[in-house]
Amino acid sequence: MLSKMLKVAGIFSEAFRDAVLFLRFNSYSPFVDPSRRAFYKIIIEAHTIEKGLSLPDPKPMFGKDKVRFVMAALSRYDIGHSPIPAHMSLGALDAYLNFHTRAGLSDPLLDEISVYLKAWEARLPRPWKGGTRDYSFQGQPLNSLQQLMASRSSIRTLRPTPLPPERVYEAIALAQLAPSQCNRQSSRVHAYQDRQRIQALLALQGGSRGFAESVGNLFVVSSEICAWGGPGQRNQAYVDGALFAMCLMFACRSMGWGACPLNLAIDHKTEDAIRRAGGIPAGERLIMMIAFGEPLAPDTKVAFSPRRPAAEIATLHA
Ligand SMILES: Cc1cc2nc3c(=O)[nH]c(=O)nc-3n(C[C@H](O)[C@H](O)[C@H](O)COP(=O)(O)O)c2cc1C
Known part of the structure; x- marks a missing residue:
């Protein structure tokens, strides 16, 4: 009986410690290294662009907010931490631009992306590992x-x-x-x-x-x-x-x-x-x-x- 009660108490105390650990280290925690958090955040958002392009029929100019977020967040990101978020973002933005150019669409955001990518080419030369692949x-x-x-x-x-x-x-x-x-x-x-x-x-x-x-x-x-x-x-x-x-x-x-x-x-x-x-x-x-x-x-x-x-x-x- 006592050992069963201890097990029940253990379930509550472990759940509490799970919550503490999660609060301390989760993606919103101010106690986590900002580069580490930015790494995941940029990957997650860049993935929504590459995923959008992998759909059967991508919507023209989909995810404009995501595109703007990725450009702003990558500009603040330290690529010394890992270049992967930069590859994913630049590759996704490049594929986004190409997709719309092929469709004959124009939009001020596409011009912004083009300027942004040119500025990045000197920092991280192509080919970028991102976007979509056959x-x-x-x-x-x-x-x-x-x-x-x-x-x-x-x-x-x-x-x-x-x-x-x-x-x-x-x-x-x-x-x-x-x-x-x-x-x-x-x-x-x-x-x-x-x-x-x-x-x-x-x-x-x-x-x-x-x-x-x-x-x-x-x-x-x-x-x-x-x-x-x-x-x-x-x-x-x-x-x-x-x-x-x-x-x-x-x-x-x-x-x-x-x-x-x-x-x-x-x-x-x-x-x-x-x-x-x-x-x-x-x-x-x-x-x-x-x-x-x-x-x-x-x-x-x-x-x-x-x-x-x-x-x-x-x-x-x-
Ligand atoms: C647990 C799990 C949940 C996922 N959820 C989704 C989802 O809700 N929608 C989606 O399109 N892809 C989802 N994915 C797919 C990931 O985006 C994909 O695995 C990742 O980008 C790596 O690409 P790959 O599977 O082509 O190697 C999920 C993957 C895992 C492992």
Whole structure:
């Protein structure tokens, strides 16, 4: 009895310490190095531009506020911290400019971007790793895990046709090869092919704006909370669930489908609303959604999303 009470108290005290740690180090915290915070903020905003350009039919002059924000924030940023935000921003702005020039559009903001990019060329010479890149589902051998990993990208140009259920099960069975703590296998996956239900779920998610209409197959990955107990295991549903979700995305790629992870960085109210809309039991924690389907065309464009050099994120301890 006492040990159970201690566990309950531990859950509250760990939740409190989680909150303190998050407050101390989150992206709004004044106690975090400004360059570190600016690094993430610029990447996030530059990504909305590269993502906008990777949509099936980008809206002319979309995201003007984002464009202005990225230019202003990059001007204040110290590229000595890492040049990646500059590559992403300049590449995205360059692609934004080219997209509109090709469409024969003119706007004072486009002139501003052109002047801005010229000024940056001396500081960070082209080619900039940003904007969009060509992606093909054809001609890429997938004979090894390395090739499969290198060929996965978030695909936002999908065909809405529902995939055969036996193929969907095949992909899920592949994803079940993911490791899980003590082989608990607490991950769950809900698959949807009804267009109306998918639209209702995506409306609650929000991150698929601009391509939601083309989603005809959707996974919601969740994890059964009853697999976990005690304060130390409070985040394990997310760990196992995310490993499963990653394997599911690789499985989709191996089936020749496109897939796009969709965040569920949401509050409890929205999580409940998604559970209700998706018929998901109350005891499952939602991990993420994955839009998937046949690619709209074998050749497409994807957001560049460059990776940092490994040495920037790794610490090899003696
Ligand atoms: C947990 C998670 C949530 C994501 N949420 C979204 C989203 O809501 N909408 C979207 O278009 N892309 C989303 N993405 C895709 C990322 O933008 C993408 O993975 C990143 O830019 C790297 O590009 P890549 O997947 O093509 O390698 C998400 C990715 C992850 C891992």
